[in-house]
Amino acid sequence: MVSRKSITIAALSTVVEWYDFTLYIYFATVLSRVFFGGGEASLIAALGGFAVAYLMRPVGAVFFGHIGDRKGRQPMLLLSMAVMSVAMLLTALLPTEAQIGPAAAWLLIFLRCVMGFSVGGEYTGVVAYLLEGARPGRRGLIASLAAASSEIGALLAVGVSALTVSALSAEQLESWGWRIPFLVGALLAGSVWIARSTMEESPDFERQKAEGSVPRNPLGHALVVQRGGVLRAFAISALGSITYYVGITYVPAFLTTAGALSEADSLWLSTIAAVAVILVTPFIGLLSDKVGRKPVLVALGLGSAVLPITMFSFMASGSFGSALLGAVVLAGVAGGVSAVGAAATAEQFTGEGRVSGLAFGATGATVIFGGFTPYLAQLLIGATGSPAVPGIMIAAVALGVLPVFLWMRETAPPRIGPQSATIA
16 A cells, blocks of 8 residues: 555546646637637547547557556656646647648647657556555545546636636637646646655555566566456446547537537536536445446446437537536446446556556557547538437447446455455
8 A cells, every 4th residue: 555645646646637638629619710720620620630649649558558567657657747748838839820820730739649648658557556556445436536536637627618718708719818728737737747756656566576576578468468358448448438538528519519509608518517527436436346346337338328329419409408417417427437447447457567458458448439439429420410429329339348347257356354356
């Protein structure tokens, strides 16, 4: 176990990570005008930039995962946050399309790729650190704090976006106001880097050093020795990714382009949904400690197969009440999957090669079912005219991964007697 101070720093640092990364998609309609010229095609281009940046996530995850498994969890987390801080600051200082033309969009996408690279090592590293530093009987709750804190980051991102859009005129927003949220992110990231420098090293990594069991090739170790864990982590993360990125972060763009709500109203509604996620997450993490990871995952998989299609149809109706209901229900489902998924994915691996295994399995799924899905959802809605398409996408993934959840073994430590993790 590590100290409460180190656990707190690790858990809360995902606030900044997810603020920085999700800010782009919450601000997508504004950035489409500032960097891509405005209009429907520009929003598609902006969402495409978000998707392209996701291609760098597995690259970053493998790079930082190797550092985490070879040199320690703390050096990995310090380096990834340093890269993120610089990328956010440079984004805030970028020239716009009105100033330098199409080159502005390319520079923005490049910096998003740098962000994707750094985020690749962030979440998996924090989850591994929390799992390894927590008391066995509370691993679900403690690991879920990474998901809860990331939702606080997303809440902060959508809240700052909503405040900025509401407080400024369109001219002020497109001239200089869009820079404010990114400057806030750069300052927060720098502060987290300082806090992380005081963290203890993971006790599991210290054990590996003492035993001489640190793998020379962590990724190879995970793929050869723990390949089943990689596949299960992929399945869990696939559902977590699509429920989060389609069911939460895509919602403001969906509501705006569907004509259901104004840009400002859709951002405020997403702020309410983010609060719902924060409230749900620790309870689901604690529930998974009490009843196990498997039954919670199965229940959430069934909910993801049934609810999203109806919820997206509600949100497109034009009623604020219907939109709020749909957004909160979707947010609750996504928050639940993220909460139990944090511990469940990490528990698929032994300490040796854990971060690299998570990097390849969980982050690989996030690339496919996270970054590209808002872009694909927008394209399919345009092609079909059906607002239910995003819900159908979520349901299809849920049905695909349910068999994996049903067949996987329980990984939560037993609640009686000596508590030690069981690796499936």
